[in-house]
Amino acid sequence: MPSPASLRASNAAWEALFRAQVTVMREIQKLPEFKEISTREYDVLFNLSRCEAGTSRLKDLNQHLLISQPSLSRMADRLEAKGLVTRKPDPTDQRAVLFTLTEEGARLQKAIGREHVKGIHALIGTALTTEEFATLAELTTKLRLHMEAR
Amino acid sequence: MPSPASLRASNAAWEALFRAQVTVMREIQKLPEFKEISTREYDVLFNLSRCEAGTSRLKDLNQHLLISQPSLSRMADRLEAKGLVTRKPDPTDQRAVLFTLTEEGARLQKAIGREHVKGIHALIGTALTTEEFATLAELTTKLRLHMEAR
DNA sequence: CAGGGTTGTATGCGTTTGCATGTAATAGCG
DNA sequence: CGCTATTACATGCAAACGCATACAACCCTG
Numbered sequence: 001m002p003s004p005a006s007l008r009a010s011n012a013a014w015e016a017l018f019r020a021q022v023t024v025m026r027e028i029q030k031l032p033e034f035k036e037i038s039t040r041e042y043d044v045l046f047n048l049s050r051c052e053a054g055t056s057r058l059k060d061l062n063q064h065l066l067i068s069q070p071s072l073s074r075m076a077d078r079l080e081a082k083g084l085v086t087r088k089p090d091p092t093d094q095r096a097v098l099f100t101l102t103e104e105g106a107r108l109q110k111a112i113g114r115e116h117v118k119g120i121h122a123l124i125g126t127a128l129t130t131e132e133f134a135t136l137a138e139l140t141t142k143l144r145l146h147m148e149a150r
Numbered sequence: 151m152p153s154p155a156s157l158r159a160s161n162a163a164w165e166a167l168f169r170a171q172v173t174v175m176r177e178i179q180k181l182p183e184f185k186e187i188s189t190r191e192y193d194v195l196f197n198l199s200r201c202e203a204g205t206s207r208l209k210d211l212n213q214h215l216l217i218s219q220p221s222l223s224r225m226a227d228r229l230e231a232k233g234l235v236t237r238k239p240d241p242t243d244q245r246a247v248l249f250t251l252t253e254e255g256a257r258l259q260k261a262i263g264r265e266h267v268k269g270i271h272a273l274i275g276t277a278l279t280t281e282e283f284a285t286l287a288e289l290t291t292k293l294r295l296h297m298e299a300r
Numbered sequence: 301c302a303g304g305g306t307t308g309t310a311t312g313c314g315t316t317t318g319c320a321t322g323t324a325a326t327a328g329c330g
Numbered sequence: 331c332g333c334t335a336t337t338a339c340a341t342g343c344a345a346a347c348g349c350a351t352a353c354a355a356c357c358c359t360g
Contacts, residue, residue: 023293024294074316243308
């Protein structure tokens with residue numbers, strides 16, 4: 001049975017984190033860089049760009065996203081149709097499909113990413129000090145790693 | 151022109167915050183308390199419960215949510231059909247509609263809220279110390295308030 | 301106090317989503 | 331080995347979403 005103080009601390013933090021995320025994300029969605037593709041689609045391209053050779057299985061990619069597996073499968077259809085990713089069978093597992101950023105996809109991701117960096121900074125750059133941002137990054141990273149290790 | 155260090159600090163923090171939110175939210179959506187209603191619907195009930203007399207205009211409510219105004223209007227239809235909220239014209243502005251939690255709606259929100267507190271704690275309670283949670287809450291609250299003041 | 305602009309909500313419509321399920325490949329167990 | 335369970339992805343279908351727009355009430359300026 002956790003102590004009331006411990007319950008309150010973790011809940012207050014999650015609540016505050018979630019509200020902040022909603023507030024920032026509302027503004028991010030209005031930024032010009034997300035006229036061409038949605039934030040969800042960009043998130044897929046971004047996650048792919050962090051993978052070895054811009055390649056990932058759909059399952060592994062899905063792990064880092066909020067959308068369901070069927071939704072990701074269909075989003076992959078659309079991104080493929082736009083020429084931003086390719087689908088290839090995984091040679092080591094015939095069930096799996098490897099998604100890879102095309103050159104075009106990688107280029108678009110980088111272009112949007114650069115704009116996005118400026119956009120984020122314009123939105124929140126003066127909200128906290130550099131030290132506070134660093135602390136925030138540390139704490140949220142620690143939180144995420146704890147979840148992933150569960 | 152912001153310094154590169156400032157750009158990096160705010161972006162790294164947002165990136166880490168966002169990833170943590172995705173990771174935690176993925177697990178939250180699987181919790182049993184969100185079988186009956188979705189996390190998005192709960193979020194509406196929760197926000198309403200924080201309003202004076204459980205009442206808010208649709209516009210004001212929408213300010214705190216990621217979904218669009220038309221989506222909220224239709225979600226209100228569904229919540230109304232389930233008997234969780236009521237719609238009444240605002241006497242001070244005939245254009246506006248006041249949403250109010252019904253007793254049933256307030257009861258459900260509290261019941262889910264209580265479960266949710268336990269669920270959150272089970273997910274992240276041991277990820278950080280109480281002091282770290284407090285710092286995280288402070289920083290994310292400061293970030294949100296900065297956004298709202300823009 | 302008229303007339304055009306603005307604001308708050310609802311609705312038509314095409315798109316995206318999730319759930320349930322189907323299919324094919326792998327893993328694991330006797 | 332063979333047979334069932336599991337895993338990875340795709341697809342049918344209904345629900346939910348966002349965009350554009352309609353509509354009505356307010357507001358404001360002359």
